Amino acid sequence: MADTAKRAAVATLVIGGIVVTALALWKLKLVIALLFFAFILAASMRPGIEALHRRRVPRGIGLAIHYFVIAGVVALLLWLVVPRAIDQVQSALQGDTKAHIHREAKNSKGVKHAILTAVDKRLRHLPKAGAVVPRAASITLKAFEILIGIFFTFACAAYWTFERGRTIDFVTSLFPRPKRK
Numbered sequence: 001m002a003d004t005a006k007r008a009a010v011a012t013l014v015i016g017g018i019v020v021t022a023l024a025l026w027k028l029k030l031v032i033a034l035l036f037f038a039f040i041l042a043a044s045m046r047p048g049i050e051a052l053h054r055r056r057v058p059r060g061i062g063l064a065i066h067y068f069v070i071a072g073v074v075a076l077l078l079w080l081v082v083p084r085a086i087d088q089v090q091s092a093l094q095g096d097t098k099a100h101i102h103r104e105a106k107n108s109k110g111v112k113h114a115i116l117t118a119v120d121k122r123l124r125h126l127p128k129a130g131a132v133v134p135r136a137a138s139i140t141l142k143a144f145e146i147l148i149g150i151f152f153t154f155a156c157a158a159y160w161t162f163e164r165g166r167t168i169d170f171v172t173s174l175f176p177r178p179k180r181k
Helices: 002-027 029-054 059-093 095-107 110-124 129-173
Strands: none
Touching: 002 029, 029 059, 029 129, 059 129
Protein backbone atom coordinates (compact mmCIF):
# COMPACT_ATOMS: atom_id res chain seq x y z
CA MET A 1 0.00 0.00 0.00
CA ALA A 2 2.80 2.42 0.87
CA ASP A 3 4.51 1.64 -2.43
CA THR A 4 1.36 2.56 -4.39
CA ALA A 5 0.99 5.81 -2.45
CA LYS A 6 4.64 6.65 -3.10
CA ARG A 7 4.22 6.04 -6.86
CA ALA A 8 1.04 8.13 -6.93
CA ALA A 9 2.81 10.98 -5.10
CA VAL A 10 5.77 10.88 -7.48
CA ALA A 11 3.47 10.77 -10.53
CA THR A 12 1.46 13.69 -9.17
CA LEU A 13 4.61 15.73 -8.54
CA VAL A 14 5.98 14.99 -12.01
CA ILE A 15 2.71 15.91 -13.73
CA GLY A 16 2.34 19.00 -11.56
CA GLY A 17 5.90 20.04 -12.39
CA ILE A 18 5.24 19.62 -16.10
CA VAL A 19 2.06 21.69 -15.89
CA VAL A 20 3.76 24.44 -13.88
CA THR A 21 6.70 24.51 -16.32
CA ALA A 22 4.36 24.70 -19.31
CA LEU A 23 2.39 27.56 -17.73
CA ALA A 24 5.58 29.43 -16.86
CA LEU A 25 6.88 29.06 -20.41
CA TRP A 26 3.52 30.22 -21.76
CA LYS A 27 3.60 33.34 -19.60
CA LEU A 28 7.20 34.02 -20.63
CA LYS A 29 6.65 33.36 -24.34
CA LEU A 30 7.31 36.98 -25.34
CA VAL A 31 10.57 37.12 -23.40
CA ILE A 32 11.66 33.78 -24.86
CA ALA A 33 10.80 34.97 -28.38
CA LEU A 34 12.79 38.18 -27.84
CA LEU A 35 15.74 36.13 -26.55
CA PHE A 36 15.69 33.89 -29.62
CA PHE A 37 15.47 36.96 -31.85
CA ALA A 38 18.45 38.42 -29.98
CA PHE A 39 20.41 35.20 -30.59
CA ILE A 40 19.57 35.37 -34.29
CA LEU A 41 20.57 39.04 -34.43
CA ALA A 42 23.85 38.30 -32.64
CA ALA A 43 24.60 35.38 -34.97
CA SER A 44 24.03 37.59 -38.00
CA MET A 45 26.19 40.45 -36.67
CA ARG A 46 29.04 38.36 -35.28
CA PRO A 47 30.86 37.74 -38.63
CA GLY A 48 30.80 41.47 -39.41
CA ILE A 49 32.02 42.41 -35.95
CA GLU A 50 34.82 39.84 -36.16
CA ALA A 51 35.80 41.10 -39.64
CA LEU A 52 36.00 44.65 -38.29
CA HIS A 53 38.00 43.39 -35.30
CA ARG A 54 40.56 41.82 -37.65
CA ARG A 55 40.94 45.30 -39.18
CA ARG A 56 41.76 46.72 -35.73
CA VAL A 57 38.28 48.09 -34.96
CA PRO A 58 37.29 47.35 -31.34
CA ARG A 59 34.36 44.95 -30.98
CA GLY A 60 32.27 47.53 -29.13
CA ILE A 61 32.68 50.02 -31.97
CA GLY A 62 31.84 47.27 -34.48
CA LEU A 63 28.64 46.51 -32.58
CA ALA A 64 27.76 50.21 -32.47
CA ILE A 65 28.31 50.45 -36.25
CA HIS A 66 25.96 47.52 -36.80
CA TYR A 67 23.32 49.06 -34.53
CA PHE A 68 23.60 52.42 -36.32
CA VAL A 69 23.15 50.69 -39.67
CA ILE A 70 20.03 48.89 -38.37
CA ALA A 71 18.66 52.18 -37.02
CA GLY A 72 19.44 53.87 -40.35
CA VAL A 73 17.59 51.20 -42.34
CA VAL A 74 14.56 51.50 -40.04
CA ALA A 75 14.66 55.31 -40.30
CA LEU A 76 14.88 55.09 -44.10
CA LEU A 77 11.88 52.76 -44.26
CA LEU A 78 9.87 55.04 -41.97
CA TRP A 79 10.90 58.08 -44.04
CA LEU A 80 9.61 56.33 -47.16
CA VAL A 81 6.34 55.02 -45.69
CA VAL A 82 5.07 57.50 -43.09
CA PRO A 83 4.53 60.61 -45.27
CA ARG A 84 2.55 58.63 -47.84
CA ALA A 85 0.45 57.01 -45.10
CA ILE A 86 -0.27 60.40 -43.51
CA ASP A 87 -1.36 61.84 -46.87
CA GLN A 88 -3.65 58.88 -47.49
CA VAL A 89 -5.24 59.10 -44.04
CA GLN A 90 -5.76 62.86 -44.36
CA SER A 91 -7.37 62.50 -47.77
CA ALA A 92 -9.56 59.66 -46.47
CA LEU A 93 -10.81 61.81 -43.59
CA GLN A 94 -12.12 64.53 -45.90
CA GLY A 95 -15.88 64.44 -46.40
CA ASP A 96 -16.01 64.08 -50.19
CA THR A 97 -13.49 61.25 -50.10
CA LYS A 98 -15.71 59.32 -47.67
CA ALA A 99 -18.58 59.51 -50.13
CA HIS A 100 -16.27 58.54 -52.99
CA ILE A 101 -15.02 55.47 -51.09
CA HIS A 102 -18.62 54.53 -50.26
CA ARG A 103 -19.60 54.73 -53.96
CA GLU A 104 -16.53 52.76 -55.03
CA ALA A 105 -17.25 50.09 -52.40
CA LYS A 106 -20.80 49.63 -53.72
CA ASN A 107 -19.71 49.39 -57.37
CA SER A 108 -16.65 47.16 -56.97
CA LYS A 109 -16.26 43.39 -56.84
CA GLY A 110 -13.84 40.82 -55.43
CA VAL A 111 -10.88 41.75 -53.26
CA LYS A 112 -11.20 45.46 -54.09
CA HIS A 113 -14.79 45.37 -52.82
CA ALA A 114 -13.74 43.72 -49.55
CA ILE A 115 -10.98 46.26 -48.93
CA LEU A 116 -13.09 49.30 -49.81
CA THR A 117 -16.01 48.04 -47.72
CA ALA A 118 -13.73 47.57 -44.71
CA VAL A 119 -12.26 51.08 -45.16
CA ASP A 120 -15.75 52.57 -45.57
CA LYS A 121 -16.98 50.83 -42.43
CA ARG A 122 -14.04 52.10 -40.38
CA LEU A 123 -14.44 55.66 -41.70
CA ARG A 124 -18.12 55.67 -40.74
CA HIS A 125 -17.34 54.54 -37.18
CA LEU A 126 -14.55 56.91 -36.23
CA PRO A 127 -14.29 57.50 -32.46
CA LYS A 128 -15.53 60.66 -30.77
CA ALA A 129 -12.97 63.19 -29.52
CA GLY A 130 -13.49 62.16 -25.87
CA ALA A 131 -12.65 58.54 -26.64
CA VAL A 132 -9.36 59.45 -28.28
CA VAL A 133 -7.48 60.39 -25.08
CA PRO A 134 -7.75 57.00 -23.29
CA ARG A 135 -6.94 55.23 -26.53
CA ALA A 136 -3.90 57.48 -27.06
CA ALA A 137 -2.74 56.66 -23.52
CA SER A 138 -3.00 52.93 -24.18
CA ILE A 139 -1.16 53.32 -27.50
CA THR A 140 1.58 55.29 -25.72
CA LEU A 141 1.92 52.54 -23.13
CA LYS A 142 2.13 49.90 -25.88
CA ALA A 143 4.80 51.98 -27.70
CA PHE A 144 6.79 52.19 -24.46
CA GLU A 145 6.56 48.40 -24.05
CA ILE A 146 7.77 47.97 -27.64
CA LEU A 147 10.76 50.26 -26.98
CA ILE A 148 11.65 48.26 -23.87
CA GLY A 149 11.44 45.07 -25.94
CA ILE A 150 13.74 46.56 -28.59
CA PHE A 151 16.32 47.64 -26.01
CA PHE A 152 16.10 44.22 -24.31
CA THR A 153 16.69 42.47 -27.63
CA PHE A 154 19.65 44.68 -28.55
CA ALA A 155 21.19 44.28 -25.08
CA CYS A 156 20.84 40.48 -25.21
CA ALA A 157 22.28 40.43 -28.73
CA ALA A 158 25.28 42.47 -27.57
CA TYR A 159 25.77 40.21 -24.57
CA TRP A 160 25.55 37.08 -26.71
CA THR A 161 27.97 38.55 -29.24
CA PHE A 162 30.62 39.28 -26.62
CA GLU A 163 30.04 36.55 -24.02
CA ARG A 164 28.96 33.61 -26.19
CA GLY A 165 32.17 31.64 -25.73
CA ARG A 166 32.26 32.11 -21.97
CA THR A 167 28.60 31.18 -21.62
CA ILE A 168 29.07 27.99 -23.63
CA ASP A 169 32.15 27.11 -21.55
CA PHE A 170 30.19 27.68 -18.32
CA VAL A 171 27.24 25.54 -19.42
CA THR A 172 29.47 22.72 -20.62
CA SER A 173 31.44 22.83 -17.34
CA LEU A 174 28.23 21.82 -15.55
CA PHE A 175 28.32 18.42 -17.29
CA PRO A 176 30.75 15.60 -16.50
CA ARG A 177 33.89 15.59 -18.68
CA PRO A 178 32.91 12.67 -20.95
CA LYS A 179 29.54 14.32 -21.76
CA ARG A 180 30.83 17.83 -22.51
CA LYS A 181 31.15 17.47 -26.28
